[in-house]
Amino acid sequence: MEDFEIVELYWNRDENAITQTDRKYGKYCRKIAYSILFNHEDTEECVNDTWLQTWNTIPPQRPERLSTYLGKICRNIAINLYEKLTAEKRGGTETDACLDEMAEVVGKESDVEEHLDLSLLTDTINAFLKTCEKQTRIIFVQRYWYMIPVKDIARENHLSESNVKMTLLRTREKLRTYLQEEGYSV
Amino acid sequence: MKKETILKAVNDISDDFIAEAAPSGWMPKEKPAFGWLNGKVLAGILAAVLMIAILPVLMRPRRPDIQTVTPYHVCETIREAEDITGFTFAYPETYKDWKVSQISVYTGSMIEVIYADADGETARIRKAEGNDDISGDYNAYAQETILHAGAREITARGDDDSVSLMTWSENGYSCSVSFSEPLSSEDAAAFAAEIQ
Structure with a gap:
């Protein structure tokens, strides 16, 4: 599915938007999250939060480039989660x-x-x-x-x-x- | 300044820089959003634009409407789609518990048929004049193989020995089939064999 169609699904409040986003950009976002968190479970949590935040921001947003829009949300969530998880213990990643x-x-x-x-x-x-x-x-x-x-x-x-x-x-x-x-x- | 601050500030750097540096295989292949556009399609768009420009003069609505112009037209029947595009399109009416849920024509030149089951979309098939990849599926798949359906040679892409996308060109027309859930090679080829 093309990006403008996926964005249109979000605007129409069609939950298929999330399925299609995961299908097209799930791999990309999981790679970004895993590079930061180095843990599959945390990565899944981060990616799910990414879909939720995307759902909550489109509309009103209408990103011109969906890939990097999702990537930025995912990276931001992953870094925040990383900070939360490693507030006391750090090293090695x-x-x-x-x-x-x-x-x-x-x-x-x-x-x-x-x-x-x-x-x-x-x-x-x-x-x-x-x-x-x-x-x-x-x-x-x-x-x-x-x-x-x-x-x-x-x-x-x-x-x-x-x-x-x-x-x-x-x-x-x-x-x-x-x-x-x-x-x-x- | 804290080192975390600068790492967070990097998050919102230009989309161009992020896309430019995407490691290979991470992001779906970037293609023009309308990669299947060719001269005929552009002519169709021009005709549509002219129609849109003329229509308000020809038709005076009783009340002002705000309308969204979309590049596609949803058809009631495949015959309607064939009349618009000028070519025929044959495909299985049903497959497993899938049924045709929508028939559309894009810019007067490409027919798209979407299948769905109780859970939603399952597949979409496209046909247009030319030899370009019209699938609109820019995912990077691990495997690319050639399937045969009679004399037809099909490029099949997918992961884990399954097929998510099929494309082929035949007699001056391009076709594509993309599955929401991957199929086995045998099932995918059998499905493709019914598309003309």
């Missing part, structure tokens, strides 16, 4: 590794909860990614949006692992500089 790498970008963390405008920060990251070469951007997004392991990124892009690690290191450094230039305290 790909998400931990990504967080540790991101620590290099933000520098010394502030203990004080910041009142940052996330959407402005997102705009800044978008602007930064636009300045990157396509392959660099793909590697960065595969690591920090899809959170897939470095070895898989290397295979996906026909590069060596060390090459991917080096690209990520340089991109993180550039992002840190970019954020500083944009006035962020990192």
